[in-house]
Amino acid sequence: MVKKLTLGKEERLKSRKLIDKVFAEGRNFNAFPFRVYYLFAPGKAIPADKHLLKFGVGVSTRNFKHAVDRNRIKRITREGYRKQKNGLQDLVQQKQLPAAIFLIYTGKELPQYDVVSEKIAVILNRLIKAAHEIPAEAS
Template structure:
């Protein structure tokens, strides 16, 4: 049985050009204190890729930013399965970039709830996107 709650190297968004393209021409969804940028690119290394960030402006110390990013990755890793299964059958990749915008360190429960809200919204967008995309 394959491991379903993983976040392996191929699923992490690291290419600078792809991230720049995401911020230039992608769209965003907000569920404060999280913001998710998304894009359906022409090509990607994996069907679903994600990256995570916390503001250096709000969190000066790196260990605080790293803690927030760990919580974001964990919440995403545990809740991505419905979105991943929806994307898996399609030939259209999806890239996501999660940004934490809050000013204080959040508890994991808040991040998990907001992540679930964002992923549910994204699932509806993916279903609408596939209805709009003509089959070729």
């Protein structure tokens, strides 16, 4: 069965409470030009629905004054994530491990899609490694 490469409304990290929880309780690392915040929360820490993996992206107004530039960066970041998320998504589904990921673009210049795509691959591999270290939820 061929998987659809989508990033629907249910997969977006939009809840202010959940975003605050990711920043407050989650872990983070740098993968220039991104700062990655993530939270793997066994149990009920993240509201579990059909989609266990939530994703969000942000760009600083300080570095990019024009909304057009910020929106372009967010668009190509979401596109790179959408095309490469299946490995992490499968692992999260298999372990029944809800997860929330938030990327902040920290670079100072507009990126090219191929650079962003490569960095997203590095980030997802690192998140897969982190998810493997978490024991499966005891139901």
